[in-house]
Amino acid sequence: MDNTRRRVLKGASAAGAVFAVYATGALRPSDALAVTWNKSAFDAKSTIDALKALNMASATDSKDIVIRAPDIAENGAVVPIDITSNIPGTQSISIFVEKNPFPYVGTFDTTKGAEPYVHVRLKVGTSSPIRVVVAANGKFYQAVKDVKVTIGGCGG
């Protein structure tokens, strides 16, 4: 009984240790992403905290980020958003739904051959500004589009 328990615990902690190292990005198996899944940013309850976790708090306003999204979304569970960055040297596009319980929605890395463009569908819990932050040449730029929601999208 002791041997089995020891083996199971050893296996569990080894797997846990590997997972923990992977999650920090220090271990990079062949299918690891270039863009990190930043848990602190995804857990942040405010846009500013998410930006700080991503080191994007220095973003300045830019007119070269084009956001197309409905002014009024009837279904907050599925809000289409179309983003083009015309900033030269665009590396990534990140999205924040400011009034969601967890504003940071994700980052799209376009350094490897994709155009600086993405179309996604978001859950928007209540009428909210949607902030887009573009990383370009190591600097950060942002633009905001307000979306009104008639039926909130968090499904609760």
Next chain:
Amino acid sequence: MGDPMKIRARMKGDVAEVRVLMGHPMETGLRKGGDGKMIPAHFIKEIRAELNGKVVFEAAISQAISRNPLFAFKVKGAKAGDKISITWVDNKGDKRTDSVTVSG
């Protein structure tokens, strides 16, 4: 797991316009089921797209992406006949890869 992705990749000039519909509940973990218990979070976290085996697009996303995620992106340097593969990985470690040929 899940249904095959529906992927469309079409050339427009020298750029492949790719549109993908993924089948996934994207459960936030903030919803109660019919039994009054919270439904656990279950959502795609990572996405990767490859052109002829080389990564061209990657994303780290949260459960705030809509159920059955629909994404579109554009790939430079592609041509008709090239292969686009898209992979997703979710918070349970499940993954799925589907591929399509770029049409002219």
